[in-house]
Amino acid sequence: MIAFIKKRTPFSLKSQPGFGLIAGLCFLMLYAPIITLVVYSFNAGKYISPWEGFSLQWYVAAWENEAVQDATIRSLFLAVQAGVYSTILATMAALGTTRTRPFRGLMAIYAMINQPLMVPEIVTAVALLILFAMIKSLTGIQGMFYLVLAHTAFCIPFAYLPIRARLEGMDLNLETAAADLYATPWKTFWRVTLPLLFPGIIAGSMLAFVISLDDVVITEFIKSSGQETLPTYMLGQLRRVVTPEINAISTVLLGLSISVVCLLFIVERRSRK
């Protein structure tokens, strides 16, 4: 088929032999395991394979499992908080680093903001484990505060990057025009900058939400007992014989992440038009 098309079309500048095939295999490789996982979540059998017929029983089982309910609520609570806080901090930081003239410390600020992307998660996890253990033994303060703080910190660069990109692409003349018309800096910000920045803020907050929702390593290290999130619960379950219940939970979580990312894609396309 491919050879047939090649014969008919004139010499193509861009084609390279075998590249299309490898790309096809790459997409297959990316999606086949995920699709398999989703398909087996509907398995009626007691184990993940063999396939024993269609059933929704594992979704019901997951829904009724109190540990899962508990972890889901905690995960969402954490992701919403970390998403909101990190987006506010990242928006301020993005304004601070783009609406300024370049100066010496700017590179240091960039490095600091992007630092969670560079340091291996396991190292940050260990560092926070030590720090929080110290604070806990000194003050005796317990609770979700530690998780929220840690999640907010590593979500900042993910929220920061799209917001900064949006700010850099923004036409500064609009802000100048507002100032020309005697708007105060504060008014200019609320009426001009912020509305223009909105798509970036949406994108940033969604990414932060997804990143927090998916985190395993840092949460696994710093959670106290009884603070399971959905990913750490799943990691714990993988040690045992896994039932399709894990597939069902995975499918729901996948669905959530993918719909957020799809939404992001659509928002981005719209804002570009």
Add this chain to the structure above:
Amino acid sequence: MRNSKATSDPVGDMQRSRTKKNWLLSAPALVVLAAASSGPLLIVLVYSFLSAGEYSGVVWKFSTDAWFNVVFFRDIFDGTTSFADAHITILWRSVRLSFITTIITLAVGFPTAYFIATRPRRNRSLWLFLITVPFWTNLLIRTFAILEVIRNEGLINIGLQMIGVIDKPIQMLYTDFAIMVGMTYVYLPLMVLPLYASMERLNFSLVEAAYDLYATRHKVLRRIIIPLVKPGVIAGSILVFIPSLGAFVTPRVLGGGKKMMLGNLIELQFGAGRNWPLGAALSVTLLTLVMAALLMYVRTTQGNNAGSVR
């Protein structure tokens, strides 16, 4: 600033006075990051020079034992010193598997990025989107998906048995191979994205010129395309190599505690190993390796902006 005007201009004045202290807006973010990300790294460094507590934690007494134990092993009975084989094996496995993973993702990612970059412009963002979707989904779930495919009762073994190539399943799970497959799978998007970013800017008139001069397709690839997208190749390789080196979830799920990588060894010291200083020393080791890789990257791409991804 793009629209700076004469000093007598009030708008320009306002803009300028605003910009001076604007960086302070980033202060709250920097404080949070210092408290819960960069600052704690210093504590790890301090901990690596303390003595291990009896059950867990540390005793506040200076000691270089932890660093000694990273590579050496002192026998508690006869006091002889030898290399800590287990640690060296794990260190070597981490570096080796990360390197192989980088090569494979490059071999698969290069043609894929090229394929996307040569699609009609309006279709490209959709293809790119298909690459990024798995990246934004949970790493643990993707690793679990790979586990289901390669385990003894998984798709590959059952498929091979059905067509009669093998009569009993091949043990793939809990091997180095499994970890390598898993890391290739989870980090592949990190290779494709920077590669695509540099291929998108590829000037095809250079390719055309090469063909005019009777270059073969292979020659065009080797002499024109690859040199031009080299910054993307380097950026992608770094982006895959670094998280592979620090991988924790993938080797834990697919290596099953038998085949450990550096990340798992660190966890072990903070868990069952009860040797926090050693764990801290290993963390600093990992961090140093990562920083060395980053520094090499910065050196090779000085003045080049190909590193920007996301």
